[in-house]
Amino acid sequence: MYQQNEYLGKIVGVTRLFDNAFIPFDPANTDYQAFKLALQTGKNADGSVVELKDADGNTMTAEQIKTFIATLP
Secondary structure (H helix, E strand, C coil), X not given: CEEEEEECCEEEEEEEXXXXXXXXXXXXXXXXXXXXHHHHHCEXXXXXXXXXXXXXXXXXCHHHXXXXXXXXX
């Protein structure tokens, strides 16, 4: 599960909740690449269903995630 991180009204990265790792939106970052792949496939590397929470902690719907993916670098 991941949660968006917001700074000054802009989503700047996500936190991977199981280990509280901050993942910046940097295409060179391997955790970011894994996060983006998980969102695109709907599955984490371990096969579990990926969940994404917005900056307020609300679980995002599949449609919201799809819209979010389109904004990623």
